Amino acid sequence: MAKQPAEHIWFNGELKHWKDATVHVMTHAIHYGSSVFEGVRAYNTPDQGTCVFRLNDHNRRLFDSAKIYRMTIPYTLDQINQATLDIIRENKLKSAYIRPIAFYGDIGMGLQVPFGTEAEVAIAAFEWGAYLGEEALKNGVDAGISSWNRLAANTMPTGAKAGGNYLSSQLISMEARRHGYGEGIALDTNGFISEGAGENIFVIRDGIVVTTPKTAAILPGITRDTCITLLKDKGYEVREENIPREAMYLADEVFMCGTAAEVTPVRSVDGIEVGAGGRGPITKEVQDMFFGLFNGTTEDKWNWLTPVYK
Numbered sequence: 001m002a003k004q005p006a007e008h009i010w011f012n013g014e015l016k017h018w019k020d021a022t023v024h025v026m027t028h029a030i031h032y033g034s035s036v037f038e039g040v041r042a043y044n045t046p047d048q049g050t051c052v053f054r055l056n057d058h059n060r061r062l063f064d065s066a067k068i069y070r071m072t073i074p075y076t077l078d079q080i081n082q083a084t085l086d087i088i089r090e091n092k093l094k095s096a097y098i099r100p101i102a103f104y105g106d107i108g109m110g111l112q113v114p115f116g117t118e119a120e121v122a123i124a125a126f127e128w129g130a131y132l133g134e135e136a137l138k139n140g141v142d143a144g145i146s147s148w149n150r151l152a153a154n155t156m157p158t159g160a161k162a163g164g165n166y167l168s169s170q171l172i173s174m175e176a177r178r179h180g181y182g183e184g185i186a187l188d189t190n191g192f193i194s195e196g197a198g199e200n201i202f203v204i205r206d207g208i209v210v211t212t213p214k215t216a217a218i219l220p221g222i223t224r225d226t227c228i229t230l231l232k233d234k235g236y237e238v239r240e241e242n243i244p245r246e247a248m249y250l251a252d253e254v255f256m257c258g259t260a261a262e263v264t265p266v267r268s269v270d271g272i273e274v275g276a277g278g279r280g281p282i283t284k285e286v287q288d289m290f291f292g293l294f295n296g297t298t299e300d301k302w303n304w305l306t307p308v309y310k
């Protein structure tokens, strides 16, 4: 659990000290989950110094999530992008995990939020290492399929990165830990693989890479898109199709990916070894290409990096 305060948080257009960036107990989002948020990372690169990875894509998704919930963010995308860069600078961070969040504050109780009610917006930035641990990056995590399904398509939109959705993620990850797994993977309500508690899933067999489609109750991850793009760029065939549970048992390689988890191999599923039970060669290649964007060995052909201090 990350609890490494930086000095400042951007809060409704002002810089606040970490301890002063607080909300009222009657905050709507605490009672009803009415928040949308992002997780973004910045890396210290050799050529351009600290760079935010896919800044505009993340903040665009923040606005998309807000639109789904008819939530008004009283700033432009450009202003939120600038504020994201500012808060890293203010805290003099070299690398960072950044958390932009828009939420309904102390607007009164009741589910009906009058249209046009403005959301409060905060952006925090702090240091945060490997989410599933350094060891997992090298040797993989043991994952278990959860007894909890992801949301059905007509219950809550999984394409929105909304606070309330993370109650589902918490059930999945708590159950996984209780059963001794490093992470939990959920099926969708059709019984196909959906995603990890906070990661998208890739399954590889005979050199063909498959990831779950957007219709499998996933958050379409920006890291997922990054991995698809990097793999296709290397000439791999990448398919987006429904993945049955047993395909994970029979895979040569499985990996999970997300902003926090980055690219993490899965070495077993439900106690069954995946392939040789460690990090597979294509997974290693994806990791090398992904981390290569930040250590200078992968050319950033896609303009994914935004320098913070230049």
Ligand code: PMP
Residues within 6 Å of the ligand: 039, 169, 195, 196, 197, 198, 199, 200, 218, 219, 220, 221, 222, 223, 224, 257, 258, 259, 260
């Ligand atoms: N699914 C869920 C449920 C997530 O929370 C995340 C992390 N944001 C992802 C997938 C991966 O998304 P991204 O690569 O954009 O971080």
